Amino acid sequence: xxxxxxxxxxxxxxxxxxxxxxxxxxxxxxxxxxxxxxxxxxxxxxxxxxxxxxxxxxxxxxxxxxxxxxxxxxxxxxxxxxxxxxxxxxxxxxxxxxxxxxxxxxxxxxxxxxxxxxxxxxxxxxxxxxxxxxxxxxxxxxxxxxxxxxxxxxxxxxxxxxxxxxxxxxxxxxxxxxxxxxxxxxxxxxxxxxxxxxxxxxxx
Amino acid sequence: xxxxxxxxxxxxxxxxxxxxxxxxxxxxxxxxxxxxxxxxxxxxxxxxxxxxxxxxxxxxxxxxxxxxxxxxxxxxxxxxxxxxxxxxxxxxxxxxxxxxxxxxxxxxxxxxxxxxxxxxxxxxxxxxxxxxxxxxxxxxxxxxxxxxxxxxxxxxxxxxxxxxxxxxxxxxxxxxxxxxxxxxxxxxxxxxxxxxxxxxxxxx
DNA sequence: GGATTAACTTAACATTGTTAAGTAAGAGAG
DNA sequence: CTCTCTTACTTAACAATGTTAAGTTAATCC
Numbered sequence: 001x002x003x004x005x006x007x008x009x010x011x012x013x014x015x016x017x018x019x020x021x022x023x024x025x026x027x028x029x030x031x032x033x034x035x036x037x038x039x040x041x042x043x044x045x046x047x048x049x050x051x052x053x054x055x056x057x058x059x060x061x062x063x064x065x066x067x068x069x070x071x072x073x074x075x076x077x078x079x080x081x082x083x084x085x086x087x088x089x090x091x092x093x094x095x096x097x098x099x100x101x102x103x104x105x106x107x108x109x110x111x112x113x114x115x116x117x118x119x120x121x122x123x124x125x126x127x128x129x130x131x132x133x134x135x136x137x138x139x140x141x142x143x144x145x146x147x148x149x150x151x152x153x154x155x156x157x158x159x160x161x162x163x164x165x166x167x168x169x170x171x172x173x174x175x176x177x178x179x180x181x182x183x184x185x186x187x188x189x190x191x192x193x194x195x196x197x198x199x200x201x202x203x204x
Numbered sequence: 205x206x207x208x209x210x211x212x213x214x215x216x217x218x219x220x221x222x223x224x225x226x227x228x229x230x231x232x233x234x235x236x237x238x239x240x241x242x243x244x245x246x247x248x249x250x251x252x253x254x255x256x257x258x259x260x261x262x263x264x265x266x267x268x269x270x271x272x273x274x275x276x277x278x279x280x281x282x283x284x285x286x287x288x289x290x291x292x293x294x295x296x297x298x299x300x301x302x303x304x305x306x307x308x309x310x311x312x313x314x315x316x317x318x319x320x321x322x323x324x325x326x327x328x329x330x331x332x333x334x335x336x337x338x339x340x341x342x343x344x345x346x347x348x349x350x351x352x353x354x355x356x357x358x359x360x361x362x363x364x365x366x367x368x369x370x371x372x373x374x375x376x377x378x379x380x381x382x383x384x385x386x387x388x389x390x391x392x393x394x395x396x397x398x399x400x401x402x403x404x405x406x407x408x
Numbered sequence: 409g410g411a412t413t414a415a416c417t418t419a420a421c422a423t424t425g426t427t428a429a430g431t432a433a434g435a436g437a438g
Numbered sequence: 439c440t441c442t443c444t445t446a447c448t449t450a451a452c453a454a455t456g457t458t459a460a461g462t463t464a465a466t467c468c
Contacts, residue, residue, distance in 0.1 A: 193371065
């Protein structure tokens with residue numbers, strides 16, 4: 001009786017269809033401009049069907065972002081697996097992070113720039129499987145490599161990691177929200193920030 | 205006939221009452237969790253009255269933030285008017301910026317972390333009277349001072365300014381949105397970011 | 409004293425996320 | 439085959455949102 005399995009496959013399929021439709025709409029229009037009804041229209045189901053597969057709009061967004069961020073993870077993996085100077089790899093990783101954010105502004109916004117829900121879920125951040133946290137862990141590992149090679153001024157890996165994260169998040173976030181601002185060339189700015197940060201933490 | 209003027213004064217007064225009520229609610233609950241009806245309740249007027257004084261909710265928020273940010277301006281002015289090494293003043297200014305953001309998270313979010321409305325208003329950012337832009341100009345001035353004193357590695361004031369802004373915005377934004385994250389001590393992190401940035405742009 | 413204007417309110421609209429109740433088709437058991 | 443139960447979905451509705459149009463009431467002007 002493969003019937004049950006076929007059913008399950010079909011169920012999984014619809015779930016994926018919802019995710020795809022939602023992702024595309026979120027990407028093109030931004031989370032808050034997409035209603036559940038619009039997503040439902042796109043997949044030609046009734047709005048309430050979505051609730052059979054996802055608890056609410058927030059969970060749907062979370063899943064969509066998780067998919068996107070796993071792409072960043074493989075991207076970062078490729079960069080960090082290459083040999084070379086730890087500081088160079090660190091720079092390349094940081095730049096990749098920023099560029100990813102800018103290429104996926106709505107998903108970046110959703111994972112890193114959204115207000116904390118009132119009943120904050122600390123678990124979401126300490127949970128290492130969380131989409132964004134995995135990316136941050138990459139940064140941590142880079143910093144450990146650099147520390148082992150004695151490349152840094154400070155010796156606290158956590159402080160260095162968080163400092164670098166704050167820095168790259170800053171450019172990413174500003175370039176996303178302040179599109180109209182008279183920035184210097186994007187690439188120039190990104191490189192400037194990353195260079196400044198790495199110069200700042202590196203041993204003199 | 206002072207009647208007309210009294211009327212005008214009363215009108216201004218109600219406007220200010222709305223601003224105050226809105227500000228308090230925005231501060232305690234956050235922009236998106238405050239409805240026009242709640243604001244109206246607080247001042248004991250009907251919801252639609254607000255629209256006689258403000259075009260829409262966004263404009264109301266904008267005015268509220270403007271008020272708040274002018275406090276940052278006077279704060280920064282005090283710091284920058286003190287004598288001393290340009291880099292030291294720069295550091296103090298940057299730290300003040302971050303602390304202000306963290307102490308006014310909702311207003312900071314509203315001015316610097318909100319998605320750009322679809323029909324972007326470039327004018328809002330180039331306009332030097334805009335609340336946030338005035339603060340950024342302070343940073344620019346600091347950088348000019350430092351450049352004049354030959355303190356920086358790079359020579360482009362705009363690149364340096366934007367780089368520093370990105371950096372401090374990063375900590376501010378992350379500390380605001382990721383309250384639950386296992387940060388190292390806030391003050392330690394803030395100081396680390398500012399030190400790193402200034403070390404990064406300073407002449408070796 | 410009648411018309412005009414100003415300040416404010418009531419009622420309503422369209423849209424949002426979400427839930428409760430219903431329906432129809434198919435699986436499983438006898 | 440038939441009765442029942444489950445699965446997968448839909449229809450209808452709710453409460454809340456920002457915002458507008460249409461009053462209403464009181465003071466002002468001529």
